[in-house]
Amino acid sequence: MSDRRDAILDVAERLIRSHGYSGFSFREVANEVGIKSASVHYHFPTKPDLAAAVAKRYRERFSDALDREEAGGADRVTAWRGxxxxxxEHDGLMCLCGILAAEGDSLPAEVATEAYAFLQFGIASLNEAEPGRGVRILSQLEGAMLIARSAGDPRVFIEATEDLVAA
Structure with a gap:
């Protein structure tokens, strides 16, 4: 049961990162997972429930990955950038919460809350490393990702964020 739930979350995450909240449906998720839409509804009664769960899991996974990067010796800003x-570079897709934030007021409240929680986490985390600069660093990372994705060239991200790497 948890494998099916994870598969639903994985597909929904990819679809949201590709097309935003408005660009995916339970039917698409069900088709890709190989189940009926009713099975998606069993795990997530509504689309906002599913998207909020995806955003929460994204934040938790990002936090865990950040901890691993820092345990490996990366400083906080370099870890975020990396x-x-x-x-x-892996999939050419946007940060989940960045793309959700771009949809702004059109998001259901529970989805907007989870997306904003990631951004708040990012700002607080980056402020610990660079006091007073968290929002600027996160904005630079999200903006560079957006431009690189639009250009279809991950090198744009590297160029746009190279000043964040400690010399």
Whole structure:
């Protein structure tokens, strides 16, 4: 049962990162997982429930990955940059919460709350490393990812964020 739930979350995450909240449906998720839409509804009664669960899991996974990067010796800002860069190079998709934030007021409240929780986490985390600069660093990372994705070239991200890497 948990494998099916994870598969639903994985597909929904990819679809949201590709097309935003408005660009996916339970039917698409069900088709890709190989189940009926009713099975998606069993795990997530509504689309906002599913998207909020995806965003919460994204934040938790990002936090765990950040901890691993820092345990490996990366400083906080370099770790954030590296995780964004890896995601972009891996699949060319946007940060989940960045793309959700771009949809703004059109999001259901529970989805907007989870997306904003990631952004708040990012700002607080980056402020610990660079006091007073968290929002600027996160904005630079999210913006660089957006431009690189639009250009279809991960090197744009590297160029746009190279000043964040300690010399």
């Amino acid at each position: 995780l964004f860069q890896k995601a972009l």
